[in-house]
Amino acid sequence: MTTLDVFHLAIPTHDLDATEAFYTNVVGATRARRYDDRVTFRFFEHQVVCHLDPEFAPAADLDPFANIYPRHFGLTFRNGDDFDAFHERCARSGWHWFRPWANRFGDLPERHRTFFLADPTGNLLEFKHYEAERYIY
Template sequence: MRSTHDAFHVAVPTHNLDEAVRFYVFGLGAKLARRYDDRVTFDFFGDQLVCHLDESAVPDGEPAAYPRHFGVTFARAEDFDRLLRLVEHRKLSVLSGPDTRFEGTAEQHRTIFLADPSNNVLEFKHYEDPRLQY
């Protein structure tokens, strides 16, 4: 069973480590945990994100949210709002949103999609009903 001391881990490709650091640290406010010649590890909202250098991962075409993306489902609306303000303040490129999905249903939630410099798509969201966070 996962405890509060455990971290979820996800790894994604990046074509440029410097651009990944700029986006995740100076854009989204993630903390730089470790940097090597072939990868960068971030404290990404309390979990571990690793961007592995893959020079063939140069973006070609437009990023698409489906079928592959990752991100954070915020438990508190205030945290989602804070992220929206950060995205606006730092003028991060938005793939889509902010939107309200499934309006008027139990699954209603606010969402925003971003793409990092290697077209890895991130979704941040908040459900009004806290039972749907997972």
């Protein structure tokens, strides 16, 4: 693989309009195209496709302390300043935090900063930055 390869992720949505507003206005993705049954985004240089499933109910009962694993996706920032700027962007959007900014793993070498958002359908997104890049993988 080369750095030009693009990761593709397909997830469900119950509402294309609300989903498009979240991914463009809150996390800054660019809408690539939209059809009656899906919307495709350029999400940090990767492809996220949200497929319409009107019967897929929003996950209203998500518990921020129990439901993040294993079902979430997101981005690990290599640059701490970029992470901070993105966190600030999300804060300015007014969107609610699923899990607010936190430090994980305290004084361990793999410590990192993280926060979670939930899109309108309840798909969970984690954004994080490791202090020591070697612990990303």
